Amino acid sequence: MSTDKEIEVKFRIFRFNPKTDFAPRWQEYNVKVDKSTTVLDALLKIKEEQDPTLTIRYSCRQAVCGSCGMMINDKQMLACFTRVLELNSNIIKVAPLKNYRIVKDLVTDFSELFQKERQVKPYIIRHDFEELLNPTGTYKQTEEELLGYIQFADCIECGMCNSACPVSATDPLYLGPMILNRAYRFISDPRDLGFEQRIEAIDSEHGCWRCHFAASCSTVCPKGVDPAKAIQLLRRQLVKKAVLGISSPKKVELIPMAHVKGKLELPKGWQ
């Protein structure tokens, strides 16, 4: 179906405003697209030319911000990263992501997800506060250490993996692949010392042990993160440390850096 010419495609879009509508409905629009038109471009075209009430969330338009995840022909996809003609379909069905509360039309509410994410402390935890406040150098990482977590650090928090996860669909307290992947990303970082502080969340009744390892999450991830693998590695760490008591303390070397010696100079107006 690849062509340089514009062709008309039918869009069936899920419409629902929980504040005013009794039930959701499907609305159809015809849009002219060419081979470069993304689903997001088409939705914006509909909004500009046919129906300004259509509600969409987006920001970067280049698969970086993770705002535009939606169900496109029943699969979790980023609207800005999906070309209409590549879907090889005359009717494009667009709906909000499953497993989330709907704010309006194609916009889902991630606030609960980000609230839950706080439980796993998604940041590097260190105890050398003096160094953190007055940095004198940079922490050394080997290539292998970097390769151990870099794939999991590519997550853009689009929440599509949670939407595809069958456990997240039935257990609202399950942390889900996105958050568990975040936890593993930091736990496997050689600079991080916060494993103990994350155990309560990840080793709970609704933590990483609830995963069925069907890997639906990994198949929909637009960044190739593989959260299902992160969850399995997280389990391995838990068995090693929390069950068998085998701990290999992390040692990270500090390389003195001339340009950060002494107190960090903050730009004017930031003090």
Next chain:
Amino acid sequence: MKESKRMFIHYISGLIILITGFIHLIANNLPSIGTIVHESIFYPVNLIILLSALLYHMLNGVRVILIEVIPGKCAAKAITWIMFLVGIALYIYGLQVFLNLFWPVE
């Protein structure tokens, strides 16, 4: 108990079921080795280990399913306790059956 410990025992009990179940099958179906196993202390001991592993594995499996479909932190705690108590009751019953069978009181 941490969830990791519960699940670790779950996997180990799965392995134990495989091994003791296999021994139980052999003892009952291969007359050559079966008779020797049947007449030794090993047979009832194997059965008791199989019962313990089976009960743990089964009830923990049910617990996991229930936790997944019944939301709520309190619900999870209640389900764990109920399964624990059901497990204890079934274990005492099963043990009593085996003791009567293998070491009947005259």
